[in-house]
Amino acid sequence: MAEERRIRVLMAKPGLDGHDRGARVLTLGLRDEGMEVIYTGLRQTPDKIVEAAIQEDVDVVGLSCLSGAHRYLFPEVVEGLRERGAQDVMVIGGGIIAKEDIPFLKEKGIDAVFGPGTPVKEIANYIRENAKRK
Amino acid sequence: MEMVQKMLAGSDLSLARLITLVERDAPEVPEIMGSIYPHLGNAHFVGFTGPPGGGKSTLVDRLTAVMRRRGFSVGIVACDPTSPFSGGAVLGDRIRMQQHYLDKGVFIRSMATRGSRGGLPRAARGVIKLLDAFGRDFVLVETVGVGQTELDIMEAADTTVVVLVPEAGDTIQTMKAGLLEIADIFVVNKADREGADYLGMELEQMLRMSSRESSWQAPVLTTQAINDIGTEELYQEIERHREVLRDTGRLSLRRQEQRKGEFIETIEQGIRARLLELVERDGRLMASLERVEKGEVDPYSASMEILTNKTLLQGWLAELERER
Ligand code: B12
Ligand SMILES: Nc1nc2c(ncn2[C@@H]2O[C@H](COP(=O)(O)OP(=O)(O)OP(=O)(O)O)[C@@H](O)[C@H]2O)c(=O)[nH]1
Ligand SMILES: [Mg+2]
Numbered sequence: 001m002a003e004e005r006r007i008r009v010l011m012a013k014p015g016l017d018g019h020d021r022g023a024r025v026l027t028l029g030l031r032d033e034g035m036e037v038i039y040t041g042l043r044q045t046p047d048k049i050v051e052a053a054i055q056e057d058v059d060v061v062g063l064s065c066l067s068g069a070h071r072y073l074f075p076e077v078v079e080g081l082r083e084r085g086a087q088d089v090m091v092i093g094g095g096i097i098a099k100e101d102i103p104f105l106k107e108k109g110i111d112a113v114f115g116p117g118t119p120v121k122e123i124a125n126y127i128r129e130n131a132k133r134k
Numbered sequence: 135m136e137m138v139q140k141m142l143a144g145s146d147l148s149l150a151r152l153i154t155l156v157e158r159d160a161p162e163v164p165e166i167m168g169s170i171y172p173h174l175g176n177a178h179f180v181g182f183t184g185p186p187g188g189g190k191s192t193l194v195d196r197l198t199a200v201m202r203r204r205g206f207s208v209g210i211v212a213c214d215p216t217s218p219f220s221g222g223a224v225l226g227d228r229i230r231m232q233q234h235y236l237d238k239g240v241f242i243r244s245m246a247t248r249g250s251r252g253g254l255p256r257a258a259r260g261v262i263k264l265l266d267a268f269g270r271d272f273v274l275v276e277t278v279g280v281g282q283t284e285l286d287i288m289e290a291a292d293t294t295v296v297v298l299v300p301e302a303g304d305t306i307q308t309m310k311a312g313l314l315e316i317a318d319i320f321v322v323n324k325a326d327r328e329g330a331d332y333l334g335m336e337l338e339q340m341l342r343m344s345s346r347e348s349s350w351q352a353p354v355l356t357t358q359a360i361n362d363i364g365t366e367e368l369y370q371e372i373e374r375h376r377e378v379l380r381d382t383g384r385l386s387l388r389r390q391e392q393r394k395g396e397f398i399e400t401i402e403q404g405i406r407a408r409l410l411e412l413v414e415r416d417g418r419l420m421a422s423l424e425r426v427e428k429g430e431v432d433p434y435s436a437s438m439e440i441l442t443n444k445t446l447l448q449g450w451l452a453e454l455e456r457e458r
Contacts, residue, residue: 006248032219032222033220034220040228054146055150056228086147
């Protein structure tokens, strides 16, 4: 009997930013929403995040950044996934991200950005409705 | 199957996606397993089990480094429990293995236990086979440390390592039944803490009293995984166990048993799934179910009514025949 489909999420903290509360809150929150969440820990380089996403075959890569380095780090991850042939993986981000950066990030292939105060439920619903892979 | 060919040629992306199919028990699974079959048999499977937080992931990480230094490739399957409430899971073992993320000779996959009640997800056996076919020399499997229901790792692994910590001293009496019997190697990790030597001695004593087969006496090692102390010795014991398995013919015997088991199991699963589907569609069965639910008939008499009803059974068989 085929298993029902489980959404797999890689929750990653790129760069040197040490604010991990948001990533942890989201890791537990998405688990409670029925997803399998792989947490890779602090201070990941974009290429490490890409390799982990490939091996774990996740539906979604979640990037959390509160240090301001998202303009560089987020697009690197999208680019890496594309180079490795995994362009169908959804990439979303959150943390302290200025409104005016969002159009830039979307243009670089980040599917959505969620700021402080977003309820986990809203993020979970977005993932369920938009994860590209079947 | 194209994806299998790509995987065999070294594509980790294809390997990852095949694992997902196996994990999901997709309809392609028999075909996948069939086509990797000729490529199996190279890898040595090592299982790690023991109480939560004992240092299994850290130990796997350090042992992987030892194996890499010797030029062996490694596949890791790291399991964590599925939440019975939401069906979700946090898979955190990988955090301890960061030094290997960019090493092409190390493939790490995290798995949730999903429906399985033991420490191992149901699909884990298929996944370690994929890693074998992918050409990994060692496949290291970290189970969920639940303590009692660990028999499935023993069945899946060639060498089972039970990881304990000094604090486990008090509980060892109660664990005896399960963990002691399945271990090929004991590790007392966190030996930087008090009580490690004592626990080690206690274990040795217990082992001497137990009457296990004689070709292998499970050694007791002490390690400090965080300080990378004792991991080289652990590697050597694994290697030694592997040789004993091979030289005594027990390895091929095990493989025979495993193949037999899988054959029966797959048939069982297939029949059950198909039959259940038919049964669900069958109005007569549903009617009985309702009566059982309401308490009008007891479940046993109701099931006997069905199991002894020849026309009903023949009808299902005919239906199966038509669907083929
Ligand atoms: C708590 C905190 C800390 C704690 C962090 C503890 C920890 N382990 O996380 C401590 C005290 C250690 C700390 C230190 C620093 N902090 Co601080 N810190 C904060 C504070 C007050 C709250 C952050 C927080 O935990 N929020 C709660 C969580 C749940 O919210 P969140 O992370 O925003 O996550 C939500 C969303 O953003 C989104 N989300 C987040 N990640 C992701 C990922 C995905 C995939 C998705 C979909 C959504 C998503 O969903 C979450 C739920 O809604 C913020 C100010 C603020 N109001 O945000 C400053 C703040 C982030 N810190 C700041 C700074 C500058 C620092 C320091 C550099 C030094 C300093 N001056 O204090 C150090 C650096 C630490 C380091 N090593 O990187 C600045 C950053 C400025 C910037 N980016 O331009 C902020 C904004 C304060 C400010 N206004 O100046 N900090
Ligand atoms: N003092 C000490 N701590 C250790 C040692 N080995 C591991 N640890 C720590 O023990 C904690 C748990 O280690 P893990 O490797 O995650 O243990 P685990 O058995 O995989 O845990 P679960 O997967 O959650 O069951 C971590 O904080 C490690 O740093 C050791 O030799 N000594
Ligand atoms: Mg672990």
